Every structure is written in structure tokens, then in C-alpha cells.
Amino acid sequence: MNPELEYFLNQLINGLSLGSMYAMIAVGYSMVYSLLYLINFAHGDLYVFGTFIALMFCTSGMPIVAAMILAGFVAGLIGMTIERTVYRPVRGASRMVPMISALGAAFVLRTIAQVTWGTEPKSFPALISRGAGFTLGEFRIQYQQILVLAVAAIAMLVLTWVMEKTKLGKATQCIMQDITTASLMGIPVNKIIPLIYGLGGFFGVVGGVLFSSYYNIISIDMGMWGTIKAWAAAMLGGVGSFYGSFFGGILFGLAETFAGAYISTGFKEAIGYVVIVIILLFKPTGLFGKKRAKKV
Amino acid sequence: MDVKVIKDTAVKHKRLLIVLLFVAVIIFPLVSSGMAIRVGSNIMIYSILTMGAMLICGYTGMLNQGMAAFYGVGAYASALLSVNFDLPFIVCFLAAGLITAGVGLLIAIPCLRVETDFLSLITIAFANIFTAILNNWTSLTRGPAGVPGIPPAELFGFKFNTPVRNFYLMFGVVVIVYVILHNLIKSRIGRALQAVRDNDIGASSVGINVNNNKVLAFAIGTFCAGIAGSLMAHFIGFVGPTNFTFDESLLVLQMCIIGGLGSMPGAIVGAAFFVIMPEIIRPLAVYRVGVGGVIMILCMLFRPQGIMGSRAFAGKGGFQEKIRSFLRRRHQQPVA
Structure with missing residues (x-):
């Protein structure tokens, strides 16, 4: 095969797997973000915290999938607690206020993680054996890469189904439109919102475990960085659309990988953002976003 | 009492x-001693930065999450101009402000077509690009090594070469910036900005040019960031890429919001709060960040509008209002 083409295809696969990890985190983030349009700085530190818990379960001998799901539930509970203690009291205030209290919650989580597990990056056990895969013509595809993409796609489909077919999802859509009217119509706003935060935490941890086991590393610094990337990917895809954040995440990952491969590794993150900004300049609602009418 | x-x-x-x-x-x-003066100087620099951010965030309602990058543009502009071209301080100082405001304009103009969150995404993107340029365009910025040997500030032959003199210089700049911004927000422009913040459709229907006002506020705010950067560069004598991270941008935003959105004195109070508080809880070592987080949460829960903020931002008013209404109700109960 042409070496140029082979290089391109390899980068494509790398980009896809990086992108599907972004997508995984972005899907969880998008759900929480589209609910109240709150820039949730705690999301990143929450999923890193959950991933550390998964690591703890793993080292105590639990199989990794069970550890992931259990840690997901723990993170879901923490997410609900954060919602109850930090967001709900200031829900009526200017939307920058919960942003800062969320940041405070993120700092608390980060400190607990730092004290309990140390600041050093740690290695993380593999979900399925690293490096295993098959060769297709000239280049290799790892099973891991397929797994990550598949899990992200499944998460996206499950969430879309929940959002469109179940009662919970319909209630959530009502809250997205108008929280006061929703509560007047008998929707238990104060039960739905924590549930969504819990789900967000759960999917965040699944994404975090996939990410950590793919790159064999977990560190506290991943939190803030993940929040921003997930948010950018969700914006790119269009807020409130899980397809959108899925494809947004993948596009973001592809843009970064190709920028790193063909332009410059130093500028790869910056170019990823530039791509997003340019796309959003031409399509401000994001790739799959619906146009929101402005209420007067 | x-x-x-x-x-x-x-x-x-x-x-x-x-x-x-x-x-x-x-x-x-x-x-006071050297340490306290350093803390005081930090408060002054952050005050200028936060006042700029306050104009953008608290008075116009735009979310700028890249303030540290604008601060960095000012610092680097001033540092490179004075090191490479030997320009006098006052020229570098004003040029830093103007260059930063120009960059701010370039960023603000295209993204005002869309909503606030998009602007904040663009500011994050800009901060990323800025860091990448600092680290990789070595021929201009000297990369991670930074720019050392920036001469101290000098005005009319008087050298601000000691921390105490620098402190007075910064204090002077803070006072000037405060007076200008205070008058600006009391003027027609300021009222227009606040109208845009509260309801942009309503503002445009009474003849306020929403986009022009937003761009103007963004440019003035980033000008403040630029001169703050210039002061910092000439005070420390060194600029490097590590000073202008995302955390720093968030810190400025925290200062704004804890200080109180929509209040210029609040910007200074917020800056003082976030410079002094970490110094006080420094002995807690690793628990420092977490305790800072708890303090931030408590502040927001008790006073959602921030320390000096206007009541309009508070929503239901947080715990403070709850306690107050509880006390009022108890007062009104008849004594049996």
C-alpha cells in the first residue's frame, strides 16, 4: 500500500478512538449541560474521581467491568449530592453563580482525590488486553479501539432512547424548555434534575475508565481538561442532541489527531479548537442542534 | 449588631x-514587610484585571474564560517591546493595552452573532492558541524559557525599581482605572451595557446597538487586562508561558463573581479576597485547594450575589435571605 495512504489511515483510526473517548465524556456532559445550561466545572473532576474509585475496586480484586459499573453508581451518587448541596440552593440566581459553586465542588473533589490517591499519575488495568487486534491489509486495528467506539455509540443510543421514549426523558425535555412551567404541570423537578446529574456522573465514569484503560494512565489533571474538551465537543455537536455530542466528540478527536500528524504537534490542541470555532461561526447552533427561539 | x-x-x-x-x-x-507588600501588589494587579473582567462579565453579561490569555498578551507585548526595542515604559504600557484591546476586538467581532456561551468557547480556544504560540513560536517568544530581563517601570526619569515604589505605581493605576470605569458605567454607555446584559432584545428595541456596545465593553475590558499584564511584566522582570494558564482565567472569573457581579468595588474586594485567602490557608498544605473550594461554595450559598453584588443576581437569595425571613417570621409571632 502507498505509505502516504497507510499513514493517513493509521491516523484516522487513532483519531477515531481518541474522538470516541471525547464523545463518551461529551455525551454525559451534554446531558447535564443541556438541562440548565450550566457550565458544569465539577463534571471533569467527578469522572476522574469515579475512575480512581474504579481503580481502587480493581486493585482489591474485582473484575474491571464490575468495578466500572459500581464506580459509576458511586459517582452518580456523588453527582446527586453535588446537585443537592451546591446547585439547587442557587438555581434561581444568575447562571454564573452555580458555575462558581460547581468549581468549588470540583476543588473539593480534587483535593480528596489528591489526598487519598496521591498526585502522581498511575497506571490503569486494561479492559481487554492492550495491543491485541487484527491486521487489515497493511495496518492494525486494536480490539480496544473498536470497544471504545462501540461503547460510545451504545451510550449515545441508550441516552437518545431514554430521552425520547421514556417518561423520564420526556420530563427532562419539559424541564429543558421551562423549569417553572414543568413544575406547575406536576413534573417532580427536584427528582428529575438529580437523576440527570447522577446519569451524567455514571456515563462520565464509563468514559473515564475507557480513557484510562486505553492510555494506561490516570491522573488528577485529567479533570479540568476533560470538562473543557467535553464542553467544546458538545457545543460543536449542538447542545441537547446526543447524536450531536457523539459526532462532535469524534470530529474533535479527528481534528486534533490530523493536526498533530500533518501540521504540528505543538499546535494540535489549538487547531482542534480553531476547527470548532470555524464550524460554529458558520453554524452557530452546532452540527445537529435545533434552533432555539429566543423568548422575550 | x-x-x-x-x-x-x-x-x-x-x-x-x-x-x-x-x-x-x-x-x-x-x-509592612516584603511579603505583605508583594501580596498588596498582587491585589493591585488582580484588581485591574478583575475590573476589566467585571465590565465584560458583570456589566455586559459576556462570559470570558480567557482573561489570563489577554493578560498574557499585554505582558508579552510590553516585555518584548521594552526588551527588543528599548522603548520607554509609558509607551510599552499603553501599547500593551492597545494591542490587547485590538486582539480582543478581533475575537469579539465575529462571535457576537451568537450567544454568550459561544463567546466563552472562543475565549477558551484563544487561550489555547495563545499558550501554543508562547511555547512553540520560539523566535518571537523564546518558548518555555520566557522573556527575562525586563527593565523596571520608569516615569519621567523616576525609576520604580523597589517593591514599595512599584506598589505606589500600581495603586495609582488602580485608582485611575477605577475612576474611569466608574464614570463609564454611570454614563450613557454604561447604562446601555447593563440594558444589554439584562435583556438584549429589549435593549435593541429601544435603540441600543447591542453588538457595538458588546464589542466596546470587550475591548475596554481587555485593555485593562493588557495594562495589568504590562505592570506585572515590569514588576516581576520576567514573563513565561506558565503564568497565563486556564486556572488563572478561572481565578479572575471567581474574583468577579465572589466580589459581586455588577459592582466595580466588588471587583477589588474579590481580588483582595482571592489573593489573601490562599495566603491565610497556606499552612493547610494539600488541603488548601479543597478548603478554598468549601469557602467558595459557602460564599455562594450564603450570598449568591457575591460580597458587593447587586440583589438582581441573587435569585431567591440563598441562605442569608432564608435566615432573614425566618427571623422576621419569628419576630412577628405573637407572644403567648
Whole structure:
């Protein structure tokens, strides 16, 4: 095969797997973000915290999938607690206020993680054996890469189904439109919102475990960085659309990988953002976003 | 004593308080040691930065999450101009502000077509690009090594080469910026900005040009960031890429919001709060960040509008309002 083409295809696969990890985190983030349009700085530190818990379960001998799901539930509970203690009291205030209290919650989580597990990056056990895969013509595809993409796609489909077919999802859509009217119509706003935060935490941890086991590393610094990337990917895809954040995440990952491969590794993150900004300049609602009418 | 009584007394003797504060700040460097002066200088720099952010965020309602990058543009512009071209301080200082405002304009103009969150995404993107340029465009910025040997500030032959002199210089700039911004927000432009913040459709329907006002506020705010960066560069004598991270941008935003959205004195209070608080809880070592987080949460829960903020941002008013209404209700109960 042409070496140029082979290089391109390899980068494509790398980009896809990086992108599907972004997508995984972005899907969880998008759900929480589209609910109240709150820039949730705690999301990143929450999923890193959950991933550390998964690591703890793993080292105590639990199989990794069970550890992931259990840690997901723990993170879901923490997410609900954060919602109850930090967001709900200031829900009526200017939307920058919960942003800062969320940041405070993120700092608390980060400190607990730092004290309990140390600041050093740690290695993380593999979900399925690293490096295993098959060769297709000239280049290799790892099973891991397929797994990550598949899990992200499944998460996206499950969430879309929940959002469109179940009662919970319909209630959530009502809250997205108008929280006061929703509560007047008998929707238990104060039960739905924590549930969504819990789900967000759960999917965040699944994404975090996939990410950590793919790159064999977990560190506290991943939190803030993940929040921003997930948010950018969700914006790119269009807020409130899980397809959108899925494809947004993948596009973001592809843009970064190709920028790193063909332009410059130093500028790869910056170019990823530039791509997003340019796309959003031409399509401000994001790739799959619906146009929101402005209420007067 | 009730909070209200203190507040009323403070409002009544406003002028006296301002004079006392002035005197205290002027005496401060003469009676304190090196460490305290450094903290004071930090408060001054962050005050300028936060006042700029306050105009953008608190008065116009735009979310700027890249303030540290604008601060960095100012610092680098001033540093490179004075090191490479040997320009006098005042030229570098003003040029830093103008260059930063120009960059701010370039960023603000295209993204005002869309909503606030998009602007904040663009500012994050800009901060990323800026860091990448600092680290990789070595021929201009010297990369991670930074730019050392920036001469101290000098005005009309007077060198601000000691921390105490620098402190007074910064204090002077803070006062000038405060007076200008205070008058600006009391003027027609300021009222237009606040109208845009509260309801942009309503503002445009009464003949306010929403986009022009937003761009203007963004440019003035980033100008403040630029001159703050210039002061910092000439004070420390060194600029490097590590000073202008995302955390720093968030810190400025925290100062704005804890200080109180929509209040210029609040910007200074917020800056002082976030410079002094970490110094006080420094002995807690690893628990420092977490305790800071708890303090931030408590502040927001008790006073959602921030320390000096206007009641309009508070929503239901947080715990403070709850306690107050609880007390009021208890007062009204008839004594059996």
C-alpha cells in the first residue's frame, strides 16, 4: 500500500478512538449541560474521581467491568449530592453563580482525590488486553479501539432512547424548555434534575475508565481538561442532541489527531479548537442542534 | 449588631471610609514587610484585571474564560517591546493595552452573532492558541524559557525599581482605572451595557446597538487586562508561558463573581479576597485547594450575589435571605 495512504489511515483510526473517548465524556456532559445550561466545572473532576474509585475496586480484586459499573453508581451518587448541596440552593440566581459553586465542588473533589490517591499519575488495568487486534491489509486495528467506539455509540443510543421514549426523558425535555412551567404541570423537578446529574456522573465514569484503560494512565489533571474538551465537543455537536455530542466528540478527536500528524504537534490542541470555532461561526447552533427561539 | 446597621452606617459615612481606605493603603507599604507588600501588589494587579473582567462579565453579561490569555498578551507585548526595542515604559504600557484591546476586538467581532456561551468557547480556544504560540513560536517568544530581563517601570526619569515604589505605581493605576470605569458605567454607555446584559432584545428595541456596545465593553475590558499584564511584566522582570494558564482565567472569573457581579468595588474586594485567602490557608498544605473550594461554595450559598453584588443576581437569595425571613417570621409571632 502507498505509505502516504497507510499513514493517513493509521491516523484516522487513532483519531477515531481518541474522538470516541471525547464523545463518551461529551455525551454525559451534554446531558447535564443541556438541562440548565450550566457550565458544569465539577463534571471533569467527578469522572476522574469515579475512575480512581474504579481503580481502587480493581486493585482489591474485582473484575474491571464490575468495578466500572459500581464506580459509576458511586459517582452518580456523588453527582446527586453535588446537585443537592451546591446547585439547587442557587438555581434561581444568575447562571454564573452555580458555575462558581460547581468549581468549588470540583476543588473539593480534587483535593480528596489528591489526598487519598496521591498526585502522581498511575497506571490503569486494561479492559481487554492492550495491543491485541487484527491486521487489515497493511495496518492494525486494536480490539480496544473498536470497544471504545462501540461503547460510545451504545451510550449515545441508550441516552437518545431514554430521552425520547421514556417518561423520564420526556420530563427532562419539559424541564429543558421551562423549569417553572414543568413544575406547575406536576413534573417532580427536584427528582428529575438529580437523576440527570447522577446519569451524567455514571456515563462520565464509563468514559473515564475507557480513557484510562486505553492510555494506561490516570491522573488528577485529567479533570479540568476533560470538562473543557467535553464542553467544546458538545457545543460543536449542538447542545441537547446526543447524536450531536457523539459526532462532535469524534470530529474533535479527528481534528486534533490530523493536526498533530500533518501540521504540528505543538499546535494540535489549538487547531482542534480553531476547527470548532470555524464550524460554529458558520453554524452557530452546532452540527445537529435545533434552533432555539429566543423568548422575550 | 445587625448587618443592616453596619451597612447603613457605612453608606452614611461613605466619604470618610474612602478617605480612611486611601490613607490605609498609602501607609501600608511603609509599615509592612516584603511579603505583605508583594501580596498588596498582587491585589493591585488582580484588581485591574478583575475590573476589566467585571465590565465584560458583570456589566455586559459576556462570559470570558480567557482573561489570563489577554493578560498574557499585554505582558508579552510590553516585555518584548521594552526588551527588543528599548522603548520607554509609558509607551510599552499603553501599547500593551492597545494591542490587547485590538486582539480582543478581533475575537469579539465575529462571535457576537451568537450567544454568550459561544463567546466563552472562543475565549477558551484563544487561550489555547495563545499558550501554543508562547511555547512553540520560539523566535518571537523564546518558548518555555520566557522573556527575562525586563527593565523596571520608569516615569519621567523616576525609576520604580523597589517593591514599595512599584506598589505606589500600581495603586495609582488602580485608582485611575477605577475612576474611569466608574464614570463609564454611570454614563450613557454604561447604562446601555447593563440594558444589554439584562435583556438584549429589549435593549435593541429601544435603540441600543447591542453588538457595538458588546464589542466596546470587550475591548475596554481587555485593555485593562493588557495594562495589568504590562505592570506585572515590569514588576516581576520576567514573563513565561506558565503564568497565563486556564486556572488563572478561572481565578479572575471567581474574583468577579465572589466580589459581586455588577459592582466595580466588588471587583477589588474579590481580588483582595482571592489573593489573601490562599495566603491565610497556606499552612493547610494539600488541603488548601479543597478548603478554598468549601469557602467558595459557602460564599455562594450564603450570598449568591457575591460580597458587593447587586440583589438582581441573587435569585431567591440563598441562605442569608432564608435566615432573614425566618427571623422576621419569628419576630412577628405573637407572644403567648
